[in-house]
Amino acid sequence: xxxxxxxxxxxxxxxxxxxxxxxxxxxxxxxxxxxxxxxxxxxxxxxxxxxxxxxxxxxxxxxxxxxxxxxxxxxxxxxxxxxxxxxxxxxxxxxxxxxxxxxxxxxxxxxxxxxxxxxxxxxxxxxxxxxxxxxxxxxxxxxxxxx
Numbered sequence: 001x002x003x004x005x006x007x008x009x010x011x012x013x014x015x016x017x018x019x020x021x022x023x024x025x026x027x028x029x030x031x032x033x034x035x036x037x038x039x040x041x042x043x044x045x046x047x048x049x050x051x052x053x054x055x056x057x058x059x060x061x062x063x064x065x066x067x068x069x070x071x072x073x074x075x076x077x078x079x080x081x082x083x084x085x086x087x088x089x090x091x092x093x094x095x096x097x098x099x100x101x102x103x104x105x106x107x108x109x110x111x112x113x114x115x116x117x118x119x120x121x122x123x124x125x126x127x128x129x130x131x132x133x134x135x136x137x138x139x140x141x142x143x144x145x146x147x
Contacts, residue, residue: 044099048130049091051137052106056086073131073142082113089123094147100132103147 051071059067064079089107096102108124110116127147130139 040099041093041096044102045091045093045104048102048104048128048139049088049106051130051139052108052128052141053088054137055141056083056088056108056110059083060086071137071139071141073140076142079117081115081117081119084111084113086110094127101129103127103129 055067055071058070060083064081064083065077068077068079087109089109091104091106094103094105104127106126106128108126109122110119110124112119112121127144129142129144131142132138133140
């Protein structure tokens with residue numbers, strides 16, 4: 001998880017998941033089926049959003065090729081865009097197949113040096129599907145503009 005893990009654990013301990021990432025909000029699209037489902041999904045979502053934050057940090061510090069190889073599905077690896085800064089603003093649960101496959105609608109703030117490619121310089125909304133990869137980090141991510 002890296003950089004955001006202590007925020008996630010702190011947020012879960014206090015029952016305030018919104019502290020997992022600064023300025024990050026969340027909401028679920030459907031109510032949980034039991035009271036025990038909500039905490040486990042919150043932990044999964046917090047882990048995934050922390051990983052997204054780690055991806056943005058790696059992209060900024062090490063470049064798109066290294067970051068995409070570590071965090072993205074094979075079809076979305078590579079690239080040449082220079083990310084100056086990036087942060088997760090908010091997320092919302094969209095689909096839940098299992099803890100190994102789910103989709104979040106995320107709002108991220110990105111600042112680029114030079115071209116932003118298919119991204120906007122500033123606020124970006126994307127659907128991100130998280131797939132358990134069996135390696136570390138725990139998920140491979142796939143970005144899309146629609147579900």
